[in-house]
Amino acid sequence: MTAEAVSTTRAPLIHPLWVRITHWINAVAMLLMIGSGWEIYNASPLPLFPFQVPKSITLGGWLAGALAWHFAAMWLLVVNGMVYVALGLVTGHFRAKLFPIRPREVIADLGAALGGRLSYEDLSVYNAVQKLLYFGVICAGVVIVLSGLSIWKPVQLQELTALFGGYDAARYVHFFAMAAIVGFLVVHVALALIVPKSLRTMVLGR
Amino acid sequence: MARLRKPIPGIDPRLLIKDAAKLLPDPSRRLFLRGAAGLGAITWLTGCDIIDSDAAEGALMKISRFNDRVQALLFNPNKLAPTYPASMITRPFPFNAYYQEDEAPEVDGETYKLEVGGLVDDKKSWTLAELHALPQETQITRHVCVEGWSAIGSWTGARLSDFLKRIGADTRASYVWFQCAEGYSNTIDMATALHPQTQMTFRFEDQILPRKYGFPMKIRMPTKLGFKNPKHVIGMHVTNKDLGGYWEDQGYNWFSGL
Numbered sequence: 178m179t180a181e182a183v184s185t186t187r188a189p190l191i192h193p194l195w196v197r198i199t200h201w202i203n204a205v206a207m208l209l210m211i212g213s214g215w216e217i218y219n220a221s222p223l224p225l226f227p228f229q230v231p232k233s234i235t236l237g238g239w240l241a242g243a244l245a246w247h248f249a250a251m252w253l254l255v256v257n258g259m260v261y262v263a264l265g266l267v268t269g270h271f272r273a274k275l276f277p278i279r280p281r282e283v284i285a286d287l288g289a290a291l292g293g294r295l296s297y298e299d300l301s302v303y304n305a306v307q308k309l310l311y312f313g314v315i316c317a318g319v320v321i322v323l324s325g326l327s328i329w330k331p332v333q334l335q336e337l338t339a340l341f342g343g344y345d346a347a348r349y350v351h352f353f354a355m356a357a358i359v360g361f362l363v364v365h366v367a368l369a370l371i372v373p374k375s376l377r378t379m380v381l382g383r
Numbered sequence: 384m385a386r387l388r389k390p391i392p393g394i395d396p397r398l399l400i401k402d403a404a405k406l407l408p409d410p411s412r413r414l415f416l417r418g419a420a421g422l423g424a425i426t427w428l429t430g431c432d433i434i435d436s437d438a439a440e441g442a443l444m445k446i447s448r449f450n451d452r453v454q455a456l457l458f459n460p461n462k463l464a465p466t467y468p469a470s471m472i473t474r475p476f477p478f479n480a481y482y483q484e485d486e487a488p489e490v491d492g493e494t495y496k497l498e499v500g501g502l503v504d505d506k507k508s509w510t511l512a513e514l515h516a517l518p519q520e521t522q523i524t525r526h527v528c529v530e531g532w533s534a535i536g537s538w539t540g541a542r543l544s545d546f547l548k549r550i551g552a553d554t555r556a557s558y559v560w561f562q563c564a565e566g567y568s569n570t571i572d573m574a575t576a577l578h579p580q581t582q583m584t585f586r587f588e589d590q591i592l593p594r595k596y597g598f599p600m601k602i603r604m605p606t607k608l609g610f611k612n613p614k615h616v617i618g619m620h621v622t623n624k625d626l627g628g629y630w631e632d633q634g635y636n637w638f639s640g641l
Contacts, residue, residue, distance in 0.1 A: 221530035240530065241634035242443075248636065249446040331527060332464045332606050332641040333457050344525060344533050 188383040191301045196270070197379055199261040206257060207358070209250035212236030214355060216243030223352055248329075255322060262315070278308045297372045314361045321354035447636050454638040460574050464605035464641070467523045472588065473534035478595045479609065481567075481629070487594050488564040488615050495599050501560070501620035504551025511599050515585060517541035517549075522580055524605035526612070527641055529630075538603045539586035544577040552621045560626040561602055562618030569613055569628030571604070572638065580605050583616075608639040 192200075216235035220243075222228060237243030265271040282305035289295040290306055303311065327338035327347040341347035369376045478484050496508040521539040528534075547554060559576040562568050575581060582603040585592055592598045597614025604612050610630045620626070631637045 217531065221528065221532045241630070244529070244636065245443040245447055245634060248450050249443055252446070328531075330457065330641060331525070333459060333462060335462075335465055344527065348531060 189301065190382050191378045192382050193268075193270075194382065195260075195264050197382060199257055199264075200379055202253065202257045203261065206250050206254035207362070209236065209246055210254055211355065211359065213243040213246035213250065216240070217247060218352075223348060225349075226352070251325070258318060258322065274303055275308050275312050278305060278312060283309050297375070300372075300375055300378055310361060310364070314358060314365075317354050317357045317361070321351060321358065324348075324351040324354060444634070447634075450636060451638040454640045455572060455574070458572075458574055458606070458640055460578060464524050464580055467525070467535050469523060469537065471535050472523065472537055476536050476587075476596070477532070477534055479528065480614075482565070484595050489594065490564050490599055490615055490617070492599050495617070497600065497616070498562075498618040499550055499620075500618070501622045502553035502556045503547075503621050505549075514541070514583065514600065517546065517583075519585070520582075521586075522582065522603070522605065524580065524603075526605075526609050528609045529635060529639065537588045538582060538584045538601075539589070540582040540584035540600070540603065542579065543581045543583055543602065544579065546583055547576065547621070556621045557623045558621075558625055560618075560620040560622055561613040561616050562620075563613050564615035564617050567613060567615070567629045568626070569611055569631060570622075570626045570637075571607070571611060575604060575606055575640070578604070578606055606641055608641065610635065611639050 212234070213236045215230035216232075216237045217240065219229050219232075219235065220240045235243065237246045286295060286305040290304070295304060295306075323337060324341055324347050326334055327341050328344065328351055331338045331344045331347075338344055338347055341350050369379075480487065492511050495511045497514060498508050499506055519539055519541050521537060523535060523537045525533050525535050543559075547559075554573060554577060557573055558570045559573065560568065560570045580603075584597070584601045584603040585599065587593060587596050592601060597616075600616050601614040602612055602616055611628075625637075628637075631639075
């Protein structure tokens with residue numbers, strides 16, 4: 178076979194290499210941030226949510242260890258996230274894959290998804306619910322980084338902290354952004370397991 | 384002053400008692416790398432076992448040192464911490480230390496002397512009366528604990544930068560080290576020592592600094608986490624050597640700037 182013939186017979190590329198690399202680096206960074214964040218949370222739970230995260234699912238062992246993990250993994254999360262967002266904007270990836278998001282389509286696709294009538298045949302095109310969730314989790318990612326910065330540096334970055342309503346309010350924003358991301362992860366991982374070929378395409382690209 | 388243990392309003396004290404036990408490392412296990420599902424997932428993803436690895440702990444500490452340098456660069460010596468009206472003061476202001484409130488050191492104000500040493504011209508020690516005679520000012524600022532909670536308090540005292548000039552300290556030196564009556568200590572960077580809100584504190588909310596808040600003197604730094612604000616300070620050294628500190632030596636980030 179000629180090279181040309183190979184390229185025409187291979188399945189089309191669904192996820193470019195940069196999407197797959199940043200996706201899996203982000204997966205590692207998020208697990209480290211969430212696990213260590215939960216251990217940090219246990220040191221002083223928010224007054225409105227006075228619970229402890231079970232030790233068995235936290236990272237770091239004690240507060241100093243969790244903080245060390247959190248402030249190490251933040252570099253991985255932020256640098257990788259910035260590469261992802263920059264490439265997503267520059268290559269037109271976001272525009273092509275995520276937009277437009279039409280409310281009517283979201284409602285229709287949500288109904289179809291819950292009724293088990295949504296097709297997963299063509300993984301190269303996102304349905305409206307996927308578009309909304311992926312766009313939403315990118316926004317939550319931006320919010321969790323900015324609220325995290327405002328908790329970490331409430332003096333040097335006090336203008337940012339003020340934007341979130343002050344130090345204590347920024348802790349709640351950080352918490353809710355975490356909850357939104359964890360909620361996304363539950364749905365995302367469950368669907369990846371229900372449609373295993375989606376997992377394959379995020380590894381091999383096709 | 385280690386602000387690592389004490390209840391704040393609105394939190395279930397039972398949780399905090401359990402919590403306090405968790406803040407100190409379990410000596411039977413590694414400092415940072417206790418079994419965790421998060422870490423288990425990493426092991427599963429990467430196929431390599433980094434649990435119980437000295438290399439991982441060493442790498443985390445290297446990154447923590449790197450974060451010290453980033454924070455020093457981020458530190459603006461002229462940027463003031465936000466101040467608040469007296470109506471926003473947190474009451475009661477939380478007590479927090481690595482010991483119980485009734486175990487706080489009892490320092491005799493009559494015989495107290497602040498020892499001054501290191502790279503300074505005038506090494507004479509200071510009585511409390513001499514310290515109280517220094518020009519003083521009040522700040523109402525937010526105390527942020529490494530645990531995550533915060534509280535607004537009112538502190539009155541002398542600017543540390545004025546005192547350092549008065550004793551002829553070499554302000555080109557890298558560090559100031561504080562020694563406390565209970566054996567606590569920590570080291571701070573010179574830039575923070577010279578910050579206009581870094582204060583040798585003698586009063587809390589218009590009364591002589593109570594024993595639980597660090598009598599007779601604490602160093603108040605609204606630009607650093609609570610545990611970097613030493614209480615019951617009895618010694619001060621200007622130095623080019625990082626002499627560490629109680630919590631820093633156990634793995635907490637050294638700079639811990641806000």
